Amino acid sequence: xxxxKAQMYFEQNGITIMDISDARKEKIDLENAWELxxxxxxxxxxxxxxxxxxxxxxxxxxxxxxxxMGRSGNLRAxxxxxxxxxxxxYNDQIYENF
Numbered sequence: 151x152x153x154x155k156a157q158m159y160f161e162q163n164g165i166t167i168m169d170i171s172d173a174r175k176e177k178i179d180l181e182n183a184w185e186l187x188x189x190x191x192x193x194x195x196x197x198x199x200x201x202x203x204x205x206x207x208x209x210x211x212x213x214x215x216x217x218x219m220g221r222s223g224n225l226r227a228x229x230x231x232x233x234x235x236x237x238x239x240y241n242d243q244i245y246e247n248f
Contacts, residue, residue: 157230160230160232165232165233165234166232166233167230167231167232168231168232168233177224178224178225178229179223179224179225180215180219180223182225183215183218183219183224183225184211184215186225186229186231186236187206187214187215187218187236187238188206188208188211189206190206190231190235190236191205191235192204192205192234192235192236193205193206193214193218193235193236193237193238194235194236194237194238194244195214195217195218195226195238195239196237196238196239196240196241196243196244197217197239197241198241199241200241201241201243201244202217218238218239225238226238226239227239227240228240
């Protein structure tokens with residue numbers, strides 16, 4: 151799903167998007183990714199057929215970043231910050247359930 155399709159999905163379902171980062175265009179490294187993630191109450195990461203949910207805290211930083219970062223060392227795409235959480239990566243369930 152592209153960022154535009156994800157954005158349309160959220161807008162159609164009344165979820166306010168606070169910020170969108172297309173990680174394919176905007177390179178977000180480990181430290182900058184954590185700065186975005188740690189400010190959220192909840193982070194949802196699409197990884198294959200799984201949806202992982204985290205409440206970001208310093209104690210689970212490594213675990214979250216391991217799942218949120220791609221092989222290239224950048225934040226996985228798409229990355230969407232809403233009023234209800236931060237959505238990283240693509241998985242149908244993320245958009246259907248949230």
